[in-house]
Amino acid sequence: DADVTQTPRNRITKTGKRIMLECSQTKGHDRMYWYRQDPGLGLRLIYYSFDVKDINKGEISDGYSVSRQAQAKFSLSLESAIPNQTALYFCATSVGGETQYFGPGTRLLVL
Amino acid sequence: GENVGLHLPTLSVQEGDNSIINCAYSNSASDYFIWYKQESGKGPQFIIDIRSNMDKRQGQRVTVLLNKTVKHLSLQIAATQPGDSAVYFCAENPGSYKLIFGSGTRLLVRP
Numbered sequence: 285d286a287d288v289t290q291t292p293r294n295r296i297t298k299t300g301k302r303i304m305l306e307c308s309q310t311k312g313h314d315r316m317y318w319y320r321q322d323p324g325l326g327l328r329l330i331y332y333s334f335d336v337k338d339i340n341k342g343e344i345s346d347g348y349s350v351s352r353q354a355q356a357k358f359s360l361s362l363e364s365a366i367p368n369q370t371a372l373y374f375c376a377t378s379v380g381g382e383t384q385y386f387g388p389g390t391r392l393l394v395l
Numbered sequence: 396g397e398n399v400g401l402h403l404p405t406l407s408v409q410e411g412d413n414s415i416i417n418c419a420y421s422n423s424a425s426d427y428f429i430w431y432k433q434e435s436g437k438g439p440q441f442i443i444d445i446r447s448n449m450d451k452r453q454g455q456r457v458t459v460l461l462n463k464t465v466k467h468l469s470l471q472i473a474a475t476q477p478g479d480s481a482v483y484f485c486a487e488n489p490g491s492y493k494l495i496f497g498s499g500t501r502l503l504v505r506p
Contacts, residue, residue: 385441
């Protein structure tokens with residue numbers, strides 16, 4: 285969905301490096317989410333934010349941190365990347381608890 | 396549950412035939428359901444949704460059926476086309492802040 289953009293689209297990094305994935309939305313939605321997707325598995329929630337001052341851990345938040353810089357921007361950081369964080373990362377937005385709209389994803393490879 | 400292993404169930408259909416993709420949801424309190432389509436290399440895309448006060452909803456070439464008695468959801472695609480080839484997964488909202496995603500079914504369309 286072009287209303288939700290993610291940068292970078294692909295990233296290769298080394299173990300121990302800190303990296304940041306960014307998400308921007310033009311939908312005007314209050315809620316934003318970060319998920320990871322591993323081959324053959326469903327989406328797993330890392331962090332979610334109901335508004336700029338409300339940030340919450342999801343089911344797999346260890347090793348990750350987030351920042352909601354504005355209503356439209358939600359970034360995900362890997363403080364010290366490790367190989368098992370190699371995955372596809374998706375940002376999503378929603379109005380309340382309704383349908384979530386996803387960005388195109390960031391493919392991350394940690395060597 | 397969300398983690399059913401590395402191998403997605405696969406449905407192979409002939410182009411032009413109807414497809415039926417099934418989903419068993421987990422929470423009897425869930426009151427809102429969504430079907431997503433995910434093409435290779437892309438983010439999940441909203442297809443259709445349904446609330447628990449309905450048992451059927453139709454869109455363009457797609458129909459979602461909800462059976463609350465057995466906690467079952469299905470997506471029917473009429474006259475399946477090559478562009479329908481993707482992974483399809485359902486999501487349920489148990490009335491909380493998050494969606495619970497299934498792991499998906501891969502639809503392959505034979506020419």
